[in-house]
Amino acid sequence: MGSTPTAANTALASELYAALAVQFAVLLVASALITLALWLSNGRSFSPRLTAYEPRGRRILRLSLGVLWIVDGLLQAQPAMPSSFVSMTIAPGLAAVPAWLSAVVQPFTRVWLQHPVAADSVTIWIQIGLGVAILFGGTGRFAKASLIGSAAWACFVWVVGELLGGITEPGSSWLDGAPGAAVFYAAASLILLMPWRSWDSGRAGRWLRGVAGVSFCVGAVLQVMPGSPMLTPRGLFSYFAEVGLSGIPSPADAPVLAWANVVPDHAALFNALLVLSLAGLGIALIFNLAPRLLTPAAAALSLAAWWFGQGFGIFGGVGTDPNSGVVVALLLLSAWPWRPRAAVDPGELLDPGELETPVDTEFARAGVLVAVGTAAPTSGSPLSRPFGGAVLACLLVVPLVAAFGLIGEPTSQAAIGASGGVIEMSPIAAPEFVLTDQRGKRIAMRDFRGSLTLVAFLDPECDDSCPLIARQLVNAVQSLGSSASSVSILVVDINPVFNSVRDVAAFTDAHGLTDEPSWHFATGTNAEISNLLAAFGEGVSLPSVGMVGHPQSVYLFDRGGKALAVVNDTASEDLTQSYTDLIASTLRGQL
Amino acid sequence: MRAGRTWPRERQPQSRFRDAAPVTLLLGVMLVALLSGCGSSPNSAKPGDARASRVVMTSASNGYAVWPSGARWIVIGTTDGWRTVVNRTPMAVPTDGGLVVLARQAQLWVGVLAHQLLRVSPVLQAGGAARTWVPSQLPGALLPTSSSLARSAHALWAVLADGRVAQLPDGSQAWSVLGVVNTEMAHLGSPARGIDFADGAHGLIWAADPAGHPVLWSTTNEGATWVHQQLADSAPGQVLAACHVDELWLVPVAEPGRLVLYSSSSPHGPWTKGGALAAASPPVVACAPHSLWAAVPRDGGGEIFVTVDTTGSAAWVDRGALASQLTSLAPVSESEAWATSDDATAVFAVNLPSAGAGKIIVSRTALPHWVTTVGGAAMSN
Numbered sequence: 001m002g003s004t005p006t007a008a009n010t011a012l013a014s015e016l017y018a019a020l021a022v023q024f025a026v027l028l029v030a031s032a033l034i035t036l037a038l039w040l041s042n043g044r045s046f047s048p049r050l051t052a053y054e055p056r057g058r059r060i061l062r063l064s065l066g067v068l069w070i071v072d073g074l075l076q077a078q079p080a081m082p083s084s085f086v087s088m089t090i091a092p093g094l095a096a097v098p099a100w101l102s103a104v105v106q107p108f109t110r111v112w113l114q115h116p117v118a119a120d121s122v123t124i125w126i127q128i129g130l131g132v133a134i135l136f137g138g139t140g141r142f143a144k145a146s147l148i149g150s151a152a153w154a155c156f157v158w159v160v161g162e163l164l165g166g167i168t169e170p171g172s173s174w175l176d177g178a179p180g181a182a183v184f185y186a187a188a189s190l191i192l193l194m195p196w197r198s199w200d201s202g203r204a205g206r207w208l209r210g211v212a213g214v215s216f217c218v219g220a221v222l223q224v225m226p227g228s229p230m231l232t233p234r235g236l237f238s239y240f241a242e243v244g245l246s247g248i249p250s251p252a253d254a255p256v257l258a259w260a261n262v263v264p265d266h267a268a269l270f271n272a273l274l275v276l277s278l279a280g281l282g283i284a285l286i287f288n289l290a291p292r293l294l295t296p297a298a299a300a301l302s303l304a305a306w307w308f309g310q311g312f313g314i315f316g317g318v319g320t321d322p323n324s325g326v327v328v329a330l331l332l333l334s335a336w337p338w339r340p341r342a343a344v345d346p347g348e349l350l351d352p353g354e355l356e357t358p359v360d361t362e363f364a365r366a367g368v369l370v371a372v373g374t375a376a377p378t379s380g381s382p383l384s385r386p387f388g389g390a391v392l393a394c395l396l397v398v399p400l401v402a403a404f405g406l407i408g409e410p411t412s413q414a415a416i417g418a419s420g421g422v423i424e425m426s427p428i429a430a431p432e433f434v435l436t437d438q439r440g441k442r443i444a445m446r447d448f449r450g451s452l453t454l455v456a457f458l459d460p461e462c463d464d465s466c467p468l469i470a471r472q473l474v475n476a477v478q479s480l481g482s483s484a485s486s487v488s489i490l491v492v493d494i495n496p497v498f499n500s501v502r503d504v505a506a507f508t509d510a511h512g513l514t515d516e517p518s519w520h521f522a523t524g525t526n527a528e529i530s531n532l533l534a535a536f537g538e539g540v541s542l543p544s545v546g547m548v549g550h551p552q553s554v555y556l557f558d559r560g561g562k563a564l565a566v567v568n569d570t571a572s573e574d575l576t577q578s579y580t581d582l583i584a585s586t587l588r589g590q591l
Numbered sequence: 592m593r594a595g596r597t598w599p600r601e602r603q604p605q606s607r608f609r610d611a612a613p614v615t616l617l618l619g620v621m622l623v624a625l626l627s628g629c630g631s632s633p634n635s636a637k638p639g640d641a642r643a644s645r646v647v648m649t650s651a652s653n654g655y656a657v658w659p660s661g662a663r664w665i666v667i668g669t670t671d672g673w674r675t676v677v678n679r680t681p682m683a684v685p686t687d688g689g690l691v692v693l694a695r696q697a698q699l700w701v702g703v704l705a706h707q708l709l710r711v712s713p714v715l716q717a718g719g720a721a722r723t724w725v726p727s728q729l730p731g732a733l734l735p736t737s738s739s740l741a742r743s744a745h746a747l748w749a750v751l752a753d754g755r756v757a758q759l760p761d762g763s764q765a766w767s768v769l770g771v772v773n774t775e776m777a778h779l780g781s782p783a784r785g786i787d788f789a790d791g792a793h794g795l796i797w798a799a800d801p802a803g804h805p806v807l808w809s810t811t812n813e814g815a816t817w818v819h820q821q822l823a824d825s826a827p828g829q830v831l832a833a834c835h836v837d838e839l840w841l842v843p844v845a846e847p848g849r850l851v852l853y854s855s856s857s858p859h860g861p862w863t864k865g866g867a868l869a870a871a872s873p874p875v876v877a878c879a880p881h882s883l884w885a886a887v888p889r890d891g892g893g894e895i896f897v898t899v900d901t902t903g904s905a906a907w908v909d910r911g912a913l914a915s916q917l918t919s920l921a922p923v924s925e926s927e928a929w930a931t932s933d934d935a936t937a938v939f940a941v942n943l944p945s946a947g948a949g950k951i952i953v954s955r956t957a958l959p960h961w962v963t964t965v966g967g968a969a970m971s972n
């Protein structure tokens with residue numbers, strides 16, 4: 001794309017943080033109220049703290065899952081998320097997935113595009129709420145419900161947010177995170193639902209290793225799929241170089257870049273070793289062969305992939321989770337054959353018969369020790385404890401409050417547009433200029449008086465977003481039917497090298513816009529274009545390699561040449577229709 | 592607590608395999624895929640493919656190279672035999688799809704290959720050390736081979752991806768598509784696949800007929816007229832270059848399993864089929880003033896062959912083995928050449944120690960680190 005890649009839409013980011021601040025206040029109030037209600041319903045007291053022995057593997061997995069959900073929630077609160085989550089995280093993959101999957105995902109992306117702040121804040125609170133509930137949810141029905149909710153949400157994220165982890169996309173690789181982190185979250189949640197005795201019997205560990213093993217085998221298959229870019233030295237170099245340049249903090253980037261330069265020389269060997277390792281480890285994990293030897297090996301390979309193949313997953317401004325490498329490693333850590341803890345003081349043992357919840361009963365029946373702070377029997381539910389109000393508020397109340405933002409019409413700033421939406425402007429006069437269009441005709445801004453005018457800045461050499469934006473503008477105008485003649489499109493060439501009439505004419509011809517009467521692709525001298533950009537408060541960047549970075553905003557002027565609104569773009573082909581609809585609806589509102 | 596219990600309780604093998612039964616089918620599929628993948632081992636870029644590193648020299652120590660850098664391609668230049676390197680990538684164009692470089696003395700032309708929605712290839716010209724580029728737009732996408740740009744005395748030539756040939760006369764700002772020869776090629780179903788001019792006036796366009804046999808169009812008047820000709824007794828194959836070596840015109844053709852040289856005393860033919868050189872996959876060939884060089888892929892590396900006796904049928908002499916498989920070769924004299932391979936961090940100097948049967952000496956010149964990183968990460972949406 002020709003614009004700054006991860007530039008957050010400032011307005012949307014501000015809107016998000018304002019919403020989060022309000023929702024945090026709601027969280028505090030709701031926590032206090034629920035805590036008070038719980039205290040009253042418990043006879044003006046809280047139950048004593050229950051300290052239960054939890055199998056170490058389960059504890060590692062539960063804490064890991066809880067922390068991961070909270071990290072994911074915090075990542076979702078990055079400034080670029082409301083504006084760029086769809087365009088940078090989902091849209092790039094949408095073009096490559098099967099039509100059925102695209103059809104499933106599109107309704108959710110539309111909701112996000114129409115209500116980016118609300119959708120993002122709901123996501124943030126659901127994930128933080130799940131994390132808090134898993135960390136502090138205790139035992140019993142509440143904990144079970146939290147884990148079921150975690151599995152369900154992870155499945156939703158896997159389908160909608162990760163597009164099945166990329167496994168349906170050509171060229172996806174285990175190295176870059178396929179089959180996706182969320183599917184491991186779901187698996188971890190379900191395995192945490194297993195009876196506690198499963199951990200001491202080793203059954204849960206075998207399931208964890210089996211999940212990791214299947215993912216390794218899937219990775220081996222993906223790695224040798226025909227057309228995988230990883231099979232070529234050039235593809236390997238590009239992949240690792242891109243990871244190394246993806247924003248990993250120094251000095252962690254240096255080994256990746258060094259590896260990018262070394263591995264193409266041994267591409268066949270690397271691929272053979274990787275595939276054999278994945279297949280071998282996968283089969284061994286599935287069949288539970290030599291777990292003490294191969295579980296650490298598999299975890300080490302996952303961590304290596306997390307560093308060298310996934311760049312730790314969280315950098316770049318739009319990472320939504322730490323990617324799958326570290327998650328698989330944590331799964332495998334949980335699957336390690338930990339020894340059960342030594343017995344505690346017999347005086348602290350609970351009578352299993354005094355336990356109320358099925359989980360605790362099973363847990364006690366399995367012979368696992370329960371140590372408590374006092375002799376008073378209690379369930380493991382957080383609802384009888386002081387922090388129960390906070391857990392409930394975080395998991396249920398705040399996401400519901402945030403979800404109210406999804407109801408109703410898109411607001412002015414939280415409107416469609418993966419990079420922003422429609423922002424009303426002060427009715428200032430359009431800057432005056434004289435440029436030359438693709439037909440060689442001199443045109444001035446005043447020539448467009450009497451019609452609604454869309455003004456955009458594009459690059460005739462841009463190979464991704466510009467042709468899409470051009471088509472979106474034309475489609476929006478054409479959708480107005482007989483009113484289309486009332487709208488003009490004025491696009492300004494901002495490329496300082498390719499700024500001749502031939503260049504804008506070539507773009508016009510190459511993208512089938514020659515016969516579009518509303519289309520004007522104008523160019524001028526670099527000084528003229530610089531002045532015009534400055535008048536719009538815009539600018540361009542000229543990197544030493546690659547396309548010009550340029551604004552993607554589309555300005556709308558009324559018939560008198562006064563500014564009405566600025567519309568920010570989504571440059572995804574699959575989302576073209578929604579953006580076209582937005583521009584068309586904005587235009588209709590002015591006709 | 593059942594003290595002393597060890598973990599995990601090992602299950603019986605039959606139980607283990609029974610539980611694992613649901614994945615057996617998956618594993619079978621994966622193994623089949625694995626085996627099929629082993630059959631399709633990682634391959635190098637095909638010779639002549641513009642999407643591979645390539646060196647182009649204008650003298651023994653001056654030259655340019657197209658190089659992968661991050662997610663993009665860049666042009667680098669040297670004036671001291673690659674000891675120092677400068678970035679000569681044209682600005683304001685997307686280079687993700689690859690670049691084609693043509694250099695003549697102080698002039699440099701860079702063609703930008705189509706990528707994603709870039710459907711018209713820009714071609715930029717720079718003179719010497721000048722940092723300014725003169726841009727132009729082809730009437731379509733440039734053919735992604737290293738032979739898609741050529742220079743005659745007074746014009747720049749390009750082969751488009753659709754097989755048409757276009758010309759940009761000096762002083763003109765607009766490319767024009769050739770009339771007669773393109774019509775003839777279209778009529779014969781033989782889209783152009785490369786073009787080269789041995790000097791200002793003599794040039795060849797090569798193509799392939801519908802059956803895959805190479806066909807040529809030659810000119811001796813700088814493209815004013817083109818003469819269509821067949822290579823007698825040819826098998827289906829890919830023309831790799833067109834060289835004017837001493838008084839002989841040589842056209843190396845990669846046929847299945849071998850490299851065949853066709854020679855003629857005139858670009859208009861007739862063409863004589865010469866001896867074949869066994870080559871399991873297409874070699875890299877390059878023209879030197881008095882010989883033709885070929886790097887034939889062998890066992891992950893390559894074997895350098897040089898022609899001798901070019902007044903006759905151009906016999907091949909084996910000059911030694913290379914450890915890596917080359918992607919380009921640029922002879923600068925009868926005994927020296929620069930080369931590139933899949934090693935993205937270095938160029939190679941290839942020296943023939945003396946005339947005759949002396950074996951090659953290869954030395955590696957590392958490129959600075961910025962070369963592989965200045966292209967940066969792909970800019971995503």
